Amino acid sequence: MRSFIIAAIFAFFTLPAMAASGGVELDHVDIDITDQASLQRGAQTFVNYCLSCHSASFMRYNRMAKDLGLSDDQVKDNLMFASDKIGDTMTVAMRAEDAEKWFGVTPPDLSVIARARGTDWLYTYLRTFYLDDSRPMGTNNVAFKDVGMPHVLWEQQGYLAKDEHGELSVAQKGDMTPHQYDQMTYDLVNFLAYISEPSKLQRMALAKWVLLYLFIFFLVAYPLKKAFWKDVH
Numbered sequence: 001m002r003s004f005i006i007a008a009i010f011a012f013f014t015l016p017a018m019a020a021s022g023g024v025e026l027d028h029v030d031i032d033i034t035d036q037a038s039l040q041r042g043a044q045t046f047v048n049y050c051l052s053c054h055s056a057s058f059m060r061y062n063r064m065a066k067d068l069g070l071s072d073d074q075v076k077d078n079l080m081f082a083s084d085k086i087g088d089t090m091t092v093a094m095r096a097e098d099a100e101k102w103f104g105v106t107p108p109d110l111s112v113i114a115r116a117r118g119t120d121w122l123y124t125y126l127r128t129f130y131l132d133d134s135r136p137m138g139t140n141n142v143a144f145k146d147v148g149m150p151h152v153l154w155e156q157q158g159y160l161a162k163d164e165h166g167e168l169s170v171a172q173k174g175d176m177t178p179h180q181y182d183q184m185t186y187d188l189v190n191f192l193a194y195i196s197e198p199s200k201l202q203r204m205a206l207a208k209w210v211l212l213y214l215f216i217f218f219l220v221a222y223p224l225k226k227a228f229w230k231d232v233h
């Protein structure tokens, strides 16, 4: 009976994760949104390789500048297209109708994708495009079966092939080693996690002070409580 209850509890908590991943085994990634250097590299990759199709319309450039430890000018020079203004949100130039025509689906806004899919899923997704002749783009994806998105980072990763056991192997080398590519996707997932919850950075900074406050409050409150209740039995 006891093992049944344990199994039931276990199933209850793992079920949502399984459902979200569609039964695919995901690679785990420990993100760190306080790592500014990583977020900066992730932002660079996002702007260069994702923003042409996907918007991040909850994110403003000037907010990103502040959180990533960059000046407005650094962001303007490196992370923005000429037509954007520093107070703008990260929108795409491509029209939704065109996207629909080219890909069959409109690329979704990625503002909160890290919360919707989870970081493990994103990390797996970005690293598991593989060659598949039956697909219009010539590639498929382990985490997202029959995805409409092409393998946009093929120059960096190269191409993977999948054998009949589902094992992936390198079919064509890219400019990066697998390790470098993992690092690049880590930074990108880190950035996607940050944009999905930018206020988390402030909360984390604030939490320190709240804990300190509670501790000091305790030092005052506890002797006070003892003094008040001293004569009550």
Ligand code: HEC
Pocket (backbone or CB within 6 Å): 045, 046, 049, 050, 051, 052, 053, 054, 103, 105, 106, 107, 108, 110, 113, 117, 122, 125, 126, 144, 146, 147, 148, 149, 150, 152, 153, 188
């Ligand atoms: C050439 C256009 C294009 C580019 C560039 C592109 N994508 Fe996509 N992406 C798509 C399309 C189209 C879909 C929708 C696929 C579908 O629903 O079948 C998609 C889907 C996704 C999804 C899955 C969304 C979901 O429904 O859960 C994620 C995550 C994603 N893209 C991330 C990225 C990232 C990160 C980059 C940059 C490295 C990127 N994409 C670059 C076209 C693009």
